[in-house]
Amino acid sequence: MTSEPVDPDLETRRLARESLRQDDPTGWFERLYSAASEGAAVVPWDRGTAHPLLADWVETSQPQGTGKHALIVGAGTGWDAELIADLGYDTTAFDISPSAVETAQRNHPDSKAAYQVANLLKPPAEWHRAFDLVVEIFTVQALPIPLQPEATERVSDFVCAGGTLLVIAAARDDDTPDDTVEGPPWPLTRAATEAFSTDDLRLIQLDRLPGPSDPTTYRWRAEYLRD
Numbered sequence: 001m002t003s004e005p006v007d008p009d010l011e012t013r014r015l016a017r018e019s020l021r022q023d024d025p026t027g028w029f030e031r032l033y034s035a036a037s038e039g040a041a042v043v044p045w046d047r048g049t050a051h052p053l054l055a056d057w058v059e060t061s062q063p064q065g066t067g068k069h070a071l072i073v074g075a076g077t078g079w080d081a082e083l084i085a086d087l088g089y090d091t092t093a094f095d096i097s098p099s100a101v102e103t104a105q106r107n108h109p110d111s112k113a114a115y116q117v118a119n120l121l122k123p124p125a126e127w128h129r130a131f132d133l134v135v136e137i138f139t140v141q142a143l144p145i146p147l148q149p150e151a152t153e154r155v156s157d158f159v160c161a162g163g164t165l166l167v168i169a170a171a172r173d174d175d176t177p178d179d180t181v182e183g184p185p186w187p188l189t190r191a192a193t194e195a196f197s198t199d200d201l202r203l204i205q206l207d208r209l210p211g212p213s214d215p216t217t218y219r220w221r222a223e224y225l226r227d
Contacts, residue, residue, distance in 0.1 A: 050080050075113075085111065133164050155167070201224050
């Protein structure tokens with residue numbers, strides 16, 4: 001008898017709920033990537049290529065990476081990091097999951113990016129305002145809503161003077177109550193997306209775009225510049 005395929009989104013939420021019950025809101029990332037590496041699960045956001053909205057931004061903005069440093073937040077299996085590294089950036093890509101980092105290194109054996117394990121909520125001190133380009137895709141939204149403000153602050157803190165932050169996240173309306181959102185993900189409101197801004201990190205572009213694979217859902221793509 002052939003078993004029914006498991007919906008990857010439902011499996012992801014099951015793992016997340018188990019971690020939350022254990023008061024470990026980030027532990028499910030390793031469980032998911034570890035299971036995926038053994039063929040026992042599917043990472044829903046692992047597209048086998050860079051995110052289309054990142055690729056479109058690169059094509060439109062044509063950033064020049066030579067002599068600059070980039071940081072990929074929650075790099076997963078590495079596809080976004082590879083795109084940025086190929087632009088000439090000295091690229092650091094991190095994930096809290098050791099299995100994700102191992103998979104990225106295995107998938108990209110000749111990579112120009114440096115993959116490492118790190119926790120967004122407790123990042124290395126030397127990353128403070130150290131990067132000319134910071135790319136955050138789907139990481140903050142993968143954390144429970146009470147943790148999102150702290151994670152947002154950490155992401156913004158990575159951007160150096162004159163640097164750029166690019167954020168891509170699932171969108172929800174500002175009038176959607178937090179307690180009605182069953183995550184992960186816990187999509188960001190416009191206000192939560194604008195919260196990456198600080199006194200000297202300015203929001204210069206905010207687009208609400210149809211999802212690349214499902215035009216009935218929407219994504220924020222936000223670009224910020226540090227003075």
